Amino acid sequence: MNRRIVLGCAMFLFTATPFFAQDTSSVVDAIVKEVNENSNLEALGHELMDDIGPRLVGTPQMQQAHDWAVKKFNAWGISAENQEYGTWKAWERGITHVDMVYPRVQSLSATQLAWSPSTSKKGVTAELVTLPNVNNEEEFKKWLPSVKGKFVMIARNEATGRPDDNWKEYATPASFEKMKQERTEQIQAWNENMKNMGHNKRSLIEALENAGAAGIVDSYWSKGFGVNKIFGAGTKKIPTVDIELEHYGMLYRMVEHGDKPQLNIVARSKDLGVAPTYNTVAEIKGSEKPEEYVILSAHFDSWDGGTGATDNGTGVMVMMEAMRVLKKLNPNPKRTIIAGLWGSEEQGLNGSSAFAEDHPEIVNNIQAVFNQDNGTGRVVRINGQGFLHSYDFLSRWLSAVPNDIRKEIETTFPGRPSSGGSDHSSFVTRGAPAFMLSSLSWDYWNYTWHTNRDTYDKIVFDDVRSNAILVAIMAYMASEDEQSVSKERIVLPIDQNTGKPQEWPTPRTAERKGGM
Numbered sequence: 171m172n173r174r175i176v177l178g179c180a181m182f183l184f185t186a187t188p189f190f191a192q193d194t195s196s197v198v199d200a201i202v203k204e205v206n207e208n209s210n211l212e213a214l215g216h217e218l219m220d221d222i223g224p225r226l227v228g229t230p231q232m233q234q235a236h237d238w239a240v241k242k243f244n245a246w247g248i249s250a251e252n253q254e255y256g257t258w259k260a261w262e263r264g265i266t267h268v269d270m271v272y273p274r275v276q277s278l279s280a281t282q283l284a285w286s287p288s289t290s291k292k293g294v295t296a297e298l299v300t301l302p303n304v305n306n307e308e309e310f311k312k313w314l315p316s317v318k319g320k321f322v323m324i325a326r327n328e329a330t331g332r333p334d335d336n337w338k339e340y341a342t343p344a345s346f347e348k349m350k351q352e353r354t355e356q357i358q359a360w361n362e363n364m365k366n367m368g369h370n371k372r373s374l375i376e377a378l379e380n381a382g383a384a385g386i387v388d389s390y391w392s393k394g395f396g397v398n399k400i401f402g403a404g405t406k407k408i409p410t411v412d413i414e415l416e417h418y419g420m421l422y423r424m425v426e427h428g429d430k431p432q433l434n435i436v437a438r439s440k441d442l443g444v445a446p447t448y449n450t451v452a453e454i455k456g457s458e459k460p461e462e463y464v465i466l467s468a469h470f471d472s473w474d475g476g477t478g479a480t481d482n483g484t485g486v487m488v489m490m491e492a493m494r495v496l497k498k499l500n501p502n503p504k505r506t507i508i509a510g511l512w513g514s515e516e517q518g519l520n521g522s523s524a525f526a527e528d529h530p531e532i533v534n535n536i537q538a539v540f541n542q543d544n545g546t547g548r549v550v551r552i553n554g555q556g557f558l559h560s561y562d563f564l565s566r567w568l569s570a571v572p573n574d575i576r577k578e579i580e581t582t583f584p585g586r587p588s589s590g591g592s593d594h595s596s597f598v599t600r601g602a603p604a605f606m607l608s609s610l611s612w613d614y615w616n617y618t619w620h621t622n623r624d625t626y627d628k629i630v631f632d633d634v635r636s637n638a639i640l641v642a643i644m645a646y647m648a649s650e651d652e653q654s655v656s657k658e659r660i661v662l663p664i665d666q667n668t669g670k671p672q673e674w675p676t677p678r679t680a681e682r683k684g685g686m
């Protein structure tokens with residue numbers, strides 16, 4: 171076919187559509203092309219997860235990540251800064267190396283918990299003990315002095331190291347039911363025994379440390395093959411390590427059989443005092459309504475058993491890539507577009523809460539916040555967060571998103587306001603229209619969320635690319651919209667317990683001096 175004729179037809183079609191729509195479709199096409207053909211996502215993922223690593227609040231790696239992000243934004247021509255909002259205990263993870271040294275030698279899969287006190291270079295060698303079965307507090311107190319100089323195993327021995335879906339697939343229905351029944355009984359007996367000891371987990375650890383235990387050995391299985399959750403230590407002087415299920419179970423059986431296994435635990439770390447905490451805030455200034463804001467939101471910090479790839483490296487990559495593309499293709503947006511990479515979300519939404527507290531002039535003039543924080547999956551749910559007219563503007567913006575991305579997304583309007591869970595709620599609770607872009611799970615809760623397996627290899631780049639396109643288009647549509655959005659809230663339903671209407675959730679206060 172003749173090229174000139176095709177061009178002629180296209181011209182005709184373009185002049186027949188309104189100016190805004192024509193402009194929109196060409197920018198949308200350019201966004202899709204840029205993200206698909208010139209993606210920076212792989213490089214961002216590698217530099218953040220592999221080179222910098224996990225980003226626990228107060229660590230030098232968190233600081234490196236903030237500095238890295240500012241440099242990246244600047245290299246794309248976007249102004250950015252690290253806004254200090256508080257301080258946190260400063261700690262740096264060192265080597266963890268745990269070996270069974272008696273009755274035979276075996277190196278174990280173990281990780282010290284965040285903020286664990288350091289051992290010497292040689293580590294600590296001691297015998298392992300399990301918790302006793304007791305009938306009352308007196309019996310526990312009688313037993314307690316026997317922990318002096320021993321490592322104490324404080325986690326239950328799991329009934330099985332196979333995830334339930336594996337049992338469901340291969341076990342006979344009768345044996346699957348039997349396993350679940352036995353497991354339930356074991357959990358009940360464990361909880362009953364904790365009550366008899368007169369302790370919860372936190373106070374138990376304190377009692378063991380005060381009684382002279384050499385260290386705490388925990389195991390927090392995450393219900394999948396080879397996966398444990400890694401949180402913070404509760405000890406002040408002795409090391410706390412997590413040992414993966416397979417090795418923990420073996421050690422537990424050895425103790426129960428009277429084998430008297432001994433471990434050598436090397437858990438090195440540095441106590442660095444106190445460190446400032448930051449949010450990285452990047453900005454593309456608006457040209458017509460600079461005092462109105464679109465915010466691309468993702469928390470920057472992580473737990474540190476893995477490298478924080480899906481919680482929340484992928485959210486950060488999406489927001490950074492969207493900013494890069496927006497700056498390149500629409501450098502003078504109508505409204506100001508901000509990327510907020512928040513600190514210390516994991517300890518209670520601290521960075522985003524502090525930003526909202528410190529910048530009422532921004533929070534009161536928000537057109538929309540788009541937050542992502544539940545994994546690598548493509549976005550499949552958006553909820554109107556209780557804003558009465560959210561259907562009008564979110565549907566208008568979504569209509570510009572290519573069908574292959576939009577068709578995956580289930581919307582709920584007007585929805586209900588989030589009281590917590592992730593950083594969008596720091597804005598929703600203050601009445602600002604903020605939305606969580608909820609991802610497809612990809613087994614997030616069991617396999618990557620806060621685990622030792624949250625690493626680069628779990629990133630699904632096709633889904634992340636699709637999210638970067640979605641966010642860039644939604645931000646573009648929100649910033650260029652002729653209308654400023656309505657912030658009218660729904661009347662919440664009656665609370666069945668009180669008989670009164672439920673109240674809009676209240677904002678959290680940022681913790682500005684944490685971990686001390």
Ligand SMILES: [Zn+2]
Pocket residue numbers: 469481482515543544
């Ligand atoms: Zn998260």
